[in-house]
Amino acid sequence: NAGVTQTPKFQVLKTGQSMTLQCAQDMNHNSMYWYRQDPGMGLRLIYYSASEGTTDKGEVPNGYNVSRLNKREFSLRLESAAPSQTSVYFCASTITGVTGELFFGEGSRLTVL
Amino acid sequence: EDQVTQSPEALRLQEGESSSLNCSYTVSGLRGLFWYRQDPGKGPEFLFTLYSAGEEKEKERLKATLTKKESFLHITAPKPEDSATYLCAVQALLGGNNRLAFGKGNQVVVIP
Numbered sequence: 249n250a251g252v253t254q255t256p257k258f259q260v261l262k263t264g265q266s267m268t269l270q271c272a273q274d275m276n277h278n279s280m281y282w283y284r285q286d287p288g289m290g291l292r293l294i295y296y297s298a299s300e301g302t303t304d305k306g307e308v309p310n311g312y313n314v315s316r317l318n319k320r321e322f323s324l325r326l327e328s329a330a331p332s333q334t335s336v337y338f339c340a341s342t343i344t345g346v347t348g349e350l351f352f353g354e355g356s357r358l359t360v361l
Numbered sequence: 362e363d364q365v366t367q368s369p370e371a372l373r374l375q376e377g378e379s380s381s382l383n384c385s386y387t388v389s390g391l392r393g394l395f396w397y398r399q400d401p402g403k404g405p406e407f408l409f410t411l412y413s414a415g416e417e418k419e420k421e422r423l424k425a426t427l428t429k430k431e432s433f434l435h436i437t438a439p440k441p442e443d444s445a446t447y448l449c450a451v452q453a454l455l456g457g458n459n460r461l462a463f464g465k466g467n468q469v470v471v472i473p
Contacts, residue, residue: 252404290365290463291405291448306460338404348395348452348461352404 250274254339254353261329261360269324269356271339279342280322281306281350282314284335291338297322329360363388365464367449373470374439382434382467384449394432395461396425397448405448439471 252273261267273280281296293306297316311333313325322341326333336357340350366385374380386394393412397405409418411427418425422443424435434447446466453460 288465290465291450291461292463293460340404347410348393348450349407349410350405350461351407354404355402 252339252341252351252353254337254356256356257354258357259359261326261358263330263360265329266325266327267329267358268326269337269339269358270321271323271353272321273339273341273351274320275341275343275351276319277341277343277351278319279344280316281340281342282312282322282324283338283340284308285338285355286335294324294337326358329358331360334358334360363451363453363460363462365449365451365462367447367464367467369467370465371468371470373472374436376440376471376473377438379435379437379439381436382447382469384432384434384464385430386432386449386451386462387430388451388453388462390454392452392454394427395450395452396432396434397450399446399448399466408447434467436469439469441471441473444469444471 255270278299282294283291292308295314297303300319315323336355339353342350364387368383396408399405409425414429422437426433446468448466449464450461
């Protein structure tokens with residue numbers, strides 16, 4: 249099983265460009281999440297989707313938008329990238345939002361110049 | 362606001378040298394405390410869930426324990442393959458759906 253698949257794995261953008269990070273899970277999970285991880289900081293929640301058709305802001309949502317396309321897919325969009333959005337982004341999923349036992353993808357490393 | 366502090370930030374161990382990692386937390390009612398392992402360039406991998414003080418979980422050379430204020434991850438007779446960053450996270454009983462607060466991690470290097 250693939251688990252949680254993120255694309256792309258690496259991306260370099262110029263300030264002001266837009267892009268979408270894709271995430272898909274094949275575990276029939278209901279809840280999906282986008283986190284960012286920066287040096288010296290813990291994982292921070294950007295947005296989450298408790299179930300298909302719902303999305304909610306996390307700790308650091310500014311500058312991002314999300315779409316829960318269907319039960320399997322949850323995308324993260326940067327409309328106008330800024331250097332402060334240089335980070336490693338992780339998508340995660342879990343069977344239900346009650347549990348903290350998350351399954352993570354391998355990450356997408358984004359650099360904004 | 363839920364807070365998680367992990368110490369030490371970095372730890373170098375000789376193979377076979379047992380040690381413990383600390384995760385101190387403040388949360389308004391604990392739903393669960395979670396330990397993850399993260400290898401360089403990879404996503405975190407779930408290890409343990411602890412729900413109440415006094416609870417213990419074991420997996421191979423790792424043992425996680427929980428008190429009302431902190432959790433310990435004990436590494437017994439570590440091997441080089443135990444080298445990783447270990448992340449601690451807490452989930453509050455109240456508040457948003459599955460909002461986990463993560464610590465910054467304990468980076469462990471086991472030297473052969």
